[in-house]
Amino acid sequence: GAVVSQHPSWVICKSGTSVKIECRSLDFQATTMFWYRQFPKQSLMLMATSNEGSKATYEQGVEKDKFLINHASLTLSTLTVTSAHPEDSSFYICSARWLGYTFGSGTRLTVV
């Protein structure tokens, strides 16, 4: 079946640095990728929707300059958290639209 590989599974970074999270569709072409953020004991919150070759559509309240999304190819989408701060610590999950939704395994980001 369809698989989305998400890396890294966890990362610790210092405040002020940037972190890149990658999601690759391994056996299908993902024209649409969704990026979610999950706080402890809370639901997955949609951050943005990206379509291959075009700019991402961000949800209200999500800073597009802070959470840079690139979807340059049909098999790769990246989320870069720029100038990370401790409040950006969270669980980030990607999901590709392909005969349904296929999810990555998530990235636990801790900013210290």
Place this chain on the structure above:
Amino acid sequence: GDSVTQMEGPVTLSEEAFLTINCTYTATGYPSLFWYVQYPGEGLQLLLKATKADDKGSNKGFEATYRKETTSFHLEKGSVQVSDSAVYFCALREETSGSRLTFGEGTQLTVNP
């Protein structure tokens, strides 16, 4: 806007116990409803779905019925196994919102032998 509310966890059961995880929703139209499961270290996987009122989704012994009158989609299983230990998410998709999913908070289930 759309929202999904799940029963608070964590839920701990003994093997072969009956499971119910409550899910209620708020939507302006006629959403499709889903249950996703996330096993440790893995991505979310679709467990079952229902697209219209009174539909029953079922998979791997789990069932959920789309109840429009109570705006609910409760997940049930008659006899849980240790391997069912995971986090369960209820979700909806409104036709008017395109492809986006709205998730509940997730419920952690632990089944002890």
